[in-house]
Amino acid sequence: MTITKEKIYHHLTMTSRSFAAVIQDLDEELKDPICLFYLILRGLDTIEDDMSIDLDIKIPYLKKFHEIIYQKGWNFTKNGPNEKDRQLLVEFDTVIDAFLCLKPAYQTIIADITKQMGDGMAHYATAGINVETNADYDEYCHYVAGLVGLGLSEMFSACGFESPMVAKRKDLSNSMGLFLQKTNIARDFLEDLRDKRFFWPKEIWGRYADRMEDLIKPENQAKALHCLDHMVFNAMSHIKDVLEYLSMIKNQSCFKFCAIPQVMAIATLTLVHNNYKIYTHENIKIRKGETVWLMKEAVDIDTVAAIFRYYARLLNNKTNPLDPHFIDIGVLCGEIEQVC
Ligand SMILES: O=C(O)CO[C@@H](C(=O)O)[C@@H](OCCCCCc1ccc2ccccc2c1)C(=O)NCCCCCc1ccc2ccccc2c1
Ligand SMILES: [Mg+2]
Numbered sequence: 001m002t003i004t005k006e007k008i009y010h011h012l013t014m015t016s017r018s019f020a021a022v023i024q025d026l027d028e029e030l031k032d033p034i035c036l037f038y039l040i041l042r043g044l045d046t047i048e049d050d051m052s053i054d055l056d057i058k059i060p061y062l063k064k065f066h067e068i069i070y071q072k073g074w075n076f077t078k079n080g081p082n083e084k085d086r087q088l089l090v091e092f093d094t095v096i097d098a099f100l101c102l103k104p105a106y107q108t109i110i111a112d113i114t115k116q117m118g119d120g121m122a123h124y125a126t127a128g129i130n131v132e133t134n135a136d137y138d139e140y141c142h143y144v145a146g147l148v149g150l151g152l153s154e155m156f157s158a159c160g161f162e163s164p165m166v167a168k169r170k171d172l173s174n175s176m177g178l179f180l181q182k183t184n185i186a187r188d189f190l191e192d193l194r195d196k197r198f199f200w201p202k203e204i205w206g207r208y209a210d211r212m213e214d215l216i217k218p219e220n221q222a223k224a225l226h227c228l229d230h231m232v233f234n235a236m237s238h239i240k241d242v243l244e245y246l247s248m249i250k251n252q253s254c255f256k257f258c259a260i261p262q263v264m265a266i267a268t269l270t271l272v273h274n275n276y277k278i279y280t281h282e283n284i285k286i287r288k289g290e291t292v293w294l295m296k297e298a299v300d301i302d303t304v305a306a307i308f309r310y311y312a313r314l315l316n317n318k319t320n321p322l323d324p325h326f327i328d329i330g331v332l333c334g335e336i337e338q339v340c
């Protein structure tokens with residue numbers, strides 16, 4: 001391993017518990033391109049997430065990041081001291097050196113997704129622009145996660161591991177990202193509220209409270225749980241697309257890479273559903289043993305479908321009959337059972 005490669009995989013393990021493992025298990029042809037795709041977008045996200053950076057500094061960086069990745073020697077030291085992945089940007093020149101060694105086809109895919117994501121993040125970072133409607137919510141999640149799915153599908157098809165059809169089904173690739181991102185947004189309500197980051201759409205929370213922060217008041221517990229279940233129901237709407245996408249993936253290394261984050265997400269969503277701890281605790285996550293079991297089991301479409309069926313039934317059993325979405329969740333779980 002050259003020094004650069006060692007540094008690259010060090011940054012990967014430092015910035016992501018969940019994605020580092022699945023990226024490192026990828027076939028040699030895709031491991032470096034996807035690792036760098038991850039690090040470049042994590043670098044972009046580290047600028048987006050840092051609320052201590054003035055907008056008139058932040059927004060230009062978000063929009064020009066797709067050009068910065070070609071500038072040898074570039075680093076960024078404007079992150080606040082508490083920004084969790086700031087070291088990645090302080091040493092970003094190593095990422096750029098490795099990116100410039102990739103095959104041009106991968107460089108082009110990465111740069112194109114980075115440009116679109118940066119433009120989308122800049123739009124939603126603009127003062128006064130918030131996630132208000134369900135359409136805004138889908139659009140924001142498309143920018144920060146759906147686009148990752150599109151880029152990954154393009155790489156799978158470009159290297160020949162998967163059919164060109166995988167890159168063509170942008171709707172399914174987009175849903176792969178939306179399911180993961182919406183699960184995290186439902187899970188991280190309290191952390192994001194503390195950071196004054198509002199991702200839950202007003203079209204949803206507005207039906208249960210006058211202000212989003214009212215959801216954490218103990219006297220609003222029943223409405224807060226109905227709101228949470230509405231967010232869970234919204235995320236579940238992507239599951240059919242996720243299963244259809246996974247059924248297209250034939251290469252074993254690509255399949256595990258795609259399937260593991262999805263089964264972790266359905267397990268997390270089931271834990272989050274109807275769980276008042278979302279409003280009282282941060283860092284809610286599934287048990288280590290469950291994670292190990294899911295990573296071992298998610299090896300083929302039949303087992304993954306069975307895992308989704310298992311959690312859909314678990315989630316349905318947890319649903320409170322008084323919940324306005326009780327019927328809808330039951331219908332959706334029934335559909336999942338049919339698709340699987
Ligand atoms: O700061 C944090 O730690 C969390 O940040 C969240 C946020 O700020 O909203 C948020 O940041 C989003 C912007 C940067 C995207 C970074 C990323 C993530 C996973 C990747 C996997 C493979 C290749 C490239 C990848 C790029 C975040 O990390 N959300 C986690 C869900 C994103 C899922 C992306 C995704 C989409 C489709 C996929 C299909 C197959 C396999 C993995 C997939 C992964
Ligand atoms: Mg982030």
Ligand SMILES: [Mg+2]
Pocket residue numbers: 045048049144
């Ligand atoms: Mg972000």
